[in-house]
Amino acid sequence: MRYKAVIEYDGGPYIGFQVQPDGKSIQGTLQKALKTISKGHNIGVHGSGRTDSGVHAKGQVIHFDYPAAISTHGLWRALNSVTPDSIRIKEVEAVEETFHARYHTIGKRYEYHVDLAKYPSPFTAQYMLHHPYSTDVDRMQTALNDLIGTHDFKSFCSTKTDKTDFVRTLTQAQVDYDAENHHLTFTFAGDGFLYNMVRILVGTALQIGDGLRPVDEMQRLLAVKDRNEAGPTAPAHGLYLMAVDYMDRADRDAKVASWEDHRR
Structure with missing residues (x-):
């Protein structure tokens, strides 16, 4: 059974x-946890995508094939009993054997959290970027608006990538300010993201907010297609994978049929 x-x-x-x-x-x-609860079976885990060292997730999606009959509730309880406190299984469901956590994604949503307080809180220092500077949220939002739509995001991709297609579509690029807690939350949603893309977008947006770059800088960077022209890569510990969206069952079946036709 695939879960x-x-x-x-x-x-x-x-x-x-x-x-x-x-x-x-x-x-x-x-995979170690699944081997424990399945009494020695080696079970592969497939994720919706990679997250880098230090990056967090609140909505990562995985799939795996379990070798014995077990209820979703029983599997959920068993996995949570053997995983460390740093990992939690939020929900489990049985899916058709053709479902794939990576290949059937149609979109993802990320958040990046920034602490603007003069001194960082010990309770958030490992989970938010500390940026104790006066920054203009309106300038950043105006700049982020230029990212909405389909663009070549090569300027916002690590040079270490093996990708050759840098075109992605963003449906959301937003920054919100929590005045009470002095926190910024950047939200990005789209059909896919390049290596370090969100972190470079945040690093560039903060420079715009700080007045180090012009408010129309995103337009220029989209045009020049040069990573060296964009801002720094924000640290990993402020980034969260929040949600992954999937095509519906009919579209997944059609994609599988297309693969099979191609193989023939």
Whole structure:
């Protein structure tokens, strides 16, 4: 039986979602948990995408094939009993065997959190970027509005990427200010994101808010398509994967049929 699960995690103790030769990963920890509750079976875990070292998630999606009959409630309880406190399984559901957590995504939503207080709180320092400067939220929002739509985001992608297609569509690029707590929340939603894209967008937006770049800077950066022209990559610990959207069952089945036709 194939299962889909929504999970949340504190990315601080991990080298990222994906298993790597050295270090503890989210994927590896989940596979170890599944091996424990399945009494020794090696069960692969597939995620909606990678998150880098230190990046958090409140709505990461995974799938895996479990080798025995078990209720979704029983599987949910069993997994939460053997995973560390830094990972929680929020929900589990049985899905058709053709469902794929990565290949059937149609969109994702991220948040990036910034603490503008003069001195950082010890309760948020590991989960928010500390930026103790006067920054203009209206300037940042005006700049972010230029990102909405379909663009080539090469200027906002790490040079370490192996991607050759940098075109993505953003449906939301927003910054909100919590005056009581002196917090900024950036929200980005779209059909897909490039390596370090959100973190570079935030680093650039903060420079615009601080007056270090003009308010129309995003337009220029979209045009020049040069990572060296954009702002710094904001630290990983302020970034959260909030939600993943999927195509419906009919569209997934049609995609599988297309793959099968291609193989023939």
